[in-house]
Amino acid sequence: MWTVALKRVFHKKIPLACAFVILFFVLVAFAAQFFGFGAAWDTPIGAQYLPPDFSHFSAWLGTDILGRSVMYKAIQGTRVALSVGIITAVLSAPIGIFFGCVSGYFGGWIDELIVWFITTLSSIPNILLLIAISYTMGRGMTAVYIALTATSWISLARILRGEVLKHKQKEYLIAAESIGVGHAKRIFKHLLPNITHQIILSMTFMIEIAIRSEVLLSYLGLGVQNLPSWGKMIDDAKGELSTGVWWQLTGATVAMFFLMFAINVLGDYLRDALDPKANI
Amino acid sequence: MWVYLIRRLLYSVPILFGVSLVVFALFHLVGGDPALLLLGKHATAERVTMVRQELGLDKPLSIQFVDYLREIVTFDFGKSYTTREVIKDKILSGIGPTLSLSIPALFLTTFLSLTIALVVSYYRGKWIDRVALVFFVLLMSLPGLAYILFGQYILASKLGWFPISGYSSNWSERGYYLALPIIISVLLNLGSDIRFFRNSIIEEVTQDYVRTARAKGLSEKFVYLKHVLKNSMIPVITYVVIEIPYLVLGSLLLESFFSIPGIGGMTVEAVNNSDFPVLKAMTTVISIIYIITTVLTDVLYRLVDPRMSFGKRG
Numbered sequence: 075m076w077t078v079a080l081k082r083v084f085h086k087k088i089p090l091a092c093a094f095v096i097l098f099f100v101l102v103a104f105a106a107q108f109f110g111f112g113a114a115w116d117t118p119i120g121a122q123y124l125p126p127d128f129s130h131f132s133a134w135l136g137t138d139i140l141g142r143s144v145m146y147k148a149i150q151g152t153r154v155a156l157s158v159g160i161i162t163a164v165l166s167a168p169i170g171i172f173f174g175c176v177s178g179y180f181g182g183w184i185d186e187l188i189v190w191f192i193t194t195l196s197s198i199p200n201i202l203l204l205i206a207i208s209y210t211m212g213r214g215m216t217a218v219y220i221a222l223t224a225t226s227w228i229s230l231a232r233i234l235r236g237e238v239l240k241h242k243q244k245e246y247l248i249a250a251e252s253i254g255v256g257h258a259k260r261i262f263k264h265l266l267p268n269i270t271h272q273i274i275l276s277m278t279f280m281i282e283i284a285i286r287s288e289v290l291l292s293y294l295g296l297g298v299q300n301l302p303s304w305g306k307m308i309d310d311a312k313g314e315l316s317t318g319v320w321w322q323l324t325g326a327t328v329a330m331f332f333l334m335f336a337i338n339v340l341g342d343y344l345r346d347a348l349d350p351k352a353n354i
Numbered sequence: 355m356w357v358y359l360i361r362r363l364l365y366s367v368p369i370l371f372g373v374s375l376v377v378f379a380l381f382h383l384v385g386g387d388p389a390l391l392l393l394g395k396h397a398t399a400e401r402v403t404m405v406r407q408e409l410g411l412d413k414p415l416s417i418q419f420v421d422y423l424r425e426i427v428t429f430d431f432g433k434s435y436t437t438r439e440v441i442k443d444k445i446l447s448g449i450g451p452t453l454s455l456s457i458p459a460l461f462l463t464t465f466l467s468l469t470i471a472l473v474v475s476y477y478r479g480k481w482i483d484r485v486a487l488v489f490f491v492l493l494m495s496l497p498g499l500a501y502i503l504f505g506q507y508i509l510a511s512k513l514g515w516f517p518i519s520g521y522s523s524n525w526s527e528r529g530y531y532l533a534l535p536i537i538i539s540v541l542l543n544l545g546s547d548i549r550f551f552r553n554s555i556i557e558e559v560t561q562d563y564v565r566t567a568r569a570k571g572l573s574e575k576f577v578y579l580k581h582v583l584k585n586s587m588i589p590v591i592t593y594v595v596i597e598i599p600y601l602v603l604g605s606l607l608l609e610s611f612f613s614i615p616g617i618g619g620m621t622v623e624a625v626n627n628s629d630f631p632v633l634k635a636m637t638t639v640i641s642i643i644y645i646i647t648t649v650l651t652d653v654l655y656r657l658v659d660p661r662m663s664f665g666k667r668g
Contacts, residue, residue: 190369
């Protein structure tokens, strides 16, 4: 069902364009990670606070307080943002799927225990939990991955639990049970394909929230330490505006804006295509 | 109703216990030595021992946990490590400023987004709706920090319409200082709120009772304002209620940028100063407020919506 929906989505122009924007960011991040694209962000390319100059790629976004290329910083920041988004989604999806499915499928005391755990974690406001985890794990990328994974799986698990409860009474599962299909096979072979669209949707939003949170954590000084990130660029830029230096903040804002916009719009199209109720 | 209230309160006891367990584990187990977290990696051994003694970290974990539970019950979280202020007083003094920013912001945002969502969903599928939707996705996609920095720079520094930052205990001056942060806060949340409200309203519009109302000849406006609006209030209320704990937390960034002496600003300050006791207390208190709010909401629901009976949980 969801493969058909995906095909339908990407036959339209707008979601396809969004996918290309996201692909562009992925390629930039990939080049930054593996081919040293923008790796020279740490070496000054000129005097401090040079305004944007279009004669040189590295000077397109001007320089920062140490004369470093803001363009290179934005590129390296893309790498940090995307790695956070993707790693968080990849790590927390299995956790969310496992707890959501187990909780909804088996019910009983397992369900009560998992629901208790989920309710407990979601009683701590997300931003505080993020701050607390990345603070106690000792500032840095690993701490950010762990903090975001620890907070992201919760909503997925809750959504899936609800979905599984809905599907549990459906004929196809009862039929599977009656012909003697085991629990694991019933969950993974029969149930999971029917709720995959929910997982895809949740992961889209997970990536968006993770990237936003990374910017916030880096801004608070809890995030990535030795690499530029959009959050750190904004942090650097907060004192610059009053002196008329607008390019560092604009660079980080525009980069983040295009990525967020593409993910948001694509997410909307996916939801419309995947959620039968939204087709109004 | 009282039976329900009591049962609901009892039901939140394990959650409260869970939260204290998680927070305790986070601050005392996960990160290794809290004294090192507080002092940084280059602290001398004597300093570490001193801090451990001062914060009671040299006691066995089980006793530390009991101490922590006692802190929660007595609302006495000790002193801030950096400023030496009593945390309880700090929190109490921060609630006023935070609420004077967050309550008007929440009301304005909800009112505006509900109005816009009603208009937009009335014209759903038409160009107004499409343009509005794209516009609100644009609003949502801008980073929150950009709103604050550009807003503060353009509206306060450049144009001089608002003070750059500050706070006053005097009410009329407070309004003067808080106007800009409130506007920014509204802008920050408007996009996602409108989209959510629009979806909730449209979901109601497709219900049978709406068709009936139309079939008996009621005008479209009457159907919207009388029938649809009332029924779509349930998801709307849920959505707004979820934000109530954040009223107390406030906006971390807005408060810290506009130097509003509220809870959010204090939390940012605690992160910057690595103020372990304050951070722990903030996390605990706000989570407890969250739990209490959810209990109250559940009770309120049952008072407001006769379809939910008091008999069953859930």
